[in-house]
Amino acid sequence: MGKTFAKPEALSDQITHYCPGCTHGVIHRLVAEVIDELDIRGRTVGVAPVGCAVLMYNYFTFDFLESAHGRAPAQATGMKRVRPDLVVFTYQGDGDLASIGMSEIVHAANRGEKITTIFVNNAVYGMTGGQMAPTTMPNQRTTTSPFGRNVDEVGMPIKVSELLASLQTTAYIARQTVILPKHITRAKKAIKKAFQYQIDGRCFSFVEIVSTCPTNWGLTPVEAVKWAEEKMLPYYPLGEIKTPQ
Amino acid sequence: MTYIHKIDSDRCKGCGLCVTICPKHVLEISEKVNTKGYFPAFQARPEDCIKCALCCSMCPDVAITITGAEDADQTQQAASTEDNDG
Amino acid sequence: MGKVLMKGNEAIGEAAIRAGCLNYFAYPITPQSEVAEYLSRRLPEVGGVFLQGESEVAVSYMILGAAATGERVFTTSSSPGISLMSEGISYIAGMQIPAVFVNIMRGGPGLGGILPSQADYLQATKGIGHGDCRLLVMAPASVQEAAEMTMRAFPLAEKYLNPVMILGDGLIGQMMEPVEFPDDLKTEPSKKDEWATNGMDTRGSNRRNLIRSLYLDPEVLNQHNLELKAKYDRMQQEEIRYEAYNTDSDYEVLIVSYGTMSRVCRTAVDQLQEQGMAVGMLRPQTVYPFPEEAVGNAAAKKSCLAVASIEMSMGQMLEDVQRSVKGRQPVHWFGKCGGEVPTPEEVIEFVRSLTK
């Protein structure tokens, strides 16, 4: 028994700015591994979001374009339409994608843009200091829902994957998580599939990753994993939600 | 086949996710501070390690790597050459 | 192709293709929707990209994304739509990538009206987006000029790695005039491998490119803005264009006017001449950079007693004219907006009132 395990080429040497235990690092690594395995580093362009991953371009070794808050799918659309040979992906958090950028992601998905979106859902605005996100859980306390998310006032958390899957457009849509090693393996498979669908020109591909934010949740990294497992996964079930026919 | 299981203490932020995940309880958070002032994870019981790589997979900071036997041989060779030169 | 009769909106679309731009993203809004309608048929014929976005906000970022690959790209919109795009325009300026925006102005503020107006002058020349960003802004007065300016816009955007705007009014977009697309304005896209995020394989390079507008270090951001300022200063040196009309001999009044309004003023100048009154006109073709020196010199002419800024906005250009005249002459404003285009007779009456 035994496996080799090393830093992928698509990942730079730079140590990330993320807080200890933040799963952005895992997701970054999975994306990088997939890009290495598919041998597409030279024709990949990432679109970096606004959010905690705003500086993600520092951690990869291929072309990157910064985005305005929520607009990454529109930028990726522009790139992919004029250069269909490129592999274009966006990497977005829940505030970015599901709030300010909801219009852009819905329409990119509905047009069936041949792009890939990695959607990191940790139920909170991380960057700006832990405010309520559209995916914040019912009764979850955040800095802007100090008494817990009141669903009577602000609605239930949005299940973005299911919402996008309801569109009558061919797409690959999956939800995975990276809180435990068994999940990580599945998450990577989903990310790889998503990129493969893009490379094959098949469809829009979207992988939601249920993630943690120990710092803003006010939990230790180990507690945060438990919280995500107990509170988020029942509401955000894992698996492939839509696959192209 | 031998594997080299290495924790880069400069990359490790001491989050402890690997410690919880290790099925053989090989890892612990160090009581010794590293050069950057962190308390990184370390292999408290390396002899128990089955090199399942779960810790590598879980680590958000790519601080844990397992290199294969050939790499290890080369490293050892290089090291011994150096020794001879020295 | 020779001369053809075209609507301004169609001519702008065709001019972009002639200039080698085959990528267009847009959102419909009166009075410029014909550009999108025209290009939705025309671009597939030439193997180009046409996409109707879900909003002007999204479109401005589709433009950003496409421009980031180094491909030529443009969009057209009208006042309320440009307001929505101004977010993306600021990012594009900050990222220093080339793109062309056409604003076929309508009345405002708010929804305003769909009739011709020049009420986005300040927005275009001074306040297009947040941060220290400026656009090179060209204002056509005819369909022919709209076509030529569109063709020139692409190499200029690439020269400065900055967005360029064509500022027309509803009439320029809607009216038909004969137009010819000069072959010598057809250009090749300039070098882009230095900066474009077009994939390392495309460039045959191991060095990755990164396009961003975020600079966390205040010193670095200051430096970045100094760089931008240097570009805008260079535009002042190299890109000012204007047309002088009836200024060779003496004149009592100098009119400064641009776009459709200058056409009306031109008729007024001719009729005043027939009536025995000499009036000169200076027509800025670039409104940013503004032909400050030319206006100042024309106003300094001995015979000139007064200067008039005549516009389809409430004095938005007046400040630029005053700044150029430097207090040497009284500067007056005349105009209407909201779709009312002043007639030559009204201009004549106003100009005559200045010398009474």
Added chain:
Amino acid sequence: MQSEVMFAGFGGQGILLIAKILAHAAMEDGLEVAWVPSYGPEMRGGTAYCTVVISDRLIGSPIIRNPMHLVAMNRPSLEKFAPMVKPNGVILVNSTLISIDAGRDDVDELRVPVNEIAVRLGNVRSANIVALAAFAARARVVKMDTLRHCVKEEFASKEKLIPLNMAAVDEGEKAAAG
């Protein structure tokens, strides 16, 4: 020399089209032209009007308050624009739809039942071409040969409509002479 022609009628009567054909013909004749539509809500069913400015030199203001000529295809257009026409201009009145007259004694009022003629030709939709031809023949702003050429070009993509519209030009020209 500059002349301006105002075309006015219901949306859907082909007002913008005949204005465009006239502008095209003037361009082919080597003149400067500007075609200026009213692009307000009128386009969607109300009154449509469009001005064509034709000149032997660079056109200044394309906005015309007092046109030289008027082609009125319905009654509201005639009522609205007839008073604005310059003296000695031509006013073409679509007498099929307009029972009143222009109320001007200083213009050349040409009454042609263009819808009736078009129906007789087999398609009421050619009424606009009848009016254009009648007006052009009377006002002599473009050469009739050029006009015929431009009508053909306009319908180049719908070839089966060309004979009908050429007949409409002939009938319009005849009506102007009669």
Added chain:
Amino acid sequence: MAIALEGIIVIVGNYGSGKTEVTINLAVEKKKAGVDVRVADLDLVNPYFRTREARILLADSGIDLVLPPEDMLHADLPLLSPVVSGMIRNPSPLTIIDVGGNDAGATVLSALAEAFRDKYCHMLQVVNPLRPATDTVAGCLNIRKQIETAARMPINGLIGNANLIDETTAADVYRGVEFVEQLSQESGLPLRFITAAAELLPDIDLNRIPCPVLTIYRQLVPPWKKAHIR
């Protein structure tokens, strides 16, 4: 009276209570007294008026300040440096942790629960009775409860920081002392010290003040008002 505190001090309080000003001045005073001081800027919530603005001053005073990497200093990001947990596990003779405002700012302490385990620390609430929400004893206790819940750590001391910035008078300082003494009695939390601006000290009769006084040389001011700690 000298301020008798050592080990780990965690400075908490509501927004604008003056935590950072207290942190900087306390660090400098202790350092001048020969104590080895480390400071951590743990304000992840608000990117303005953080300890990091005084980093050059602290460095010049020989105080080790734990911050995110230099190129991230102005990032609007909740950068929790792993060093923080290091300095809690392995504290200097005096380790001051400047936390962000309210419960929102204190939440991060909870994420560090593992590092704080089995460690005693002074968790001190800064109170300015001239700020809204802390102008009554009940208000202060409410904030205390919110912070304790978010941090999962008990507050165990008070710092009186009555001030109206430039408009503070000696009378305000006296009234502030009365207020925090009352708060101390009702809450059972000891009053560790109060603050007074350096320029007010000549007007203040220290005999009227029953606890140590930390002199404040204001640091978090607009650039045109910056004073140097003497």
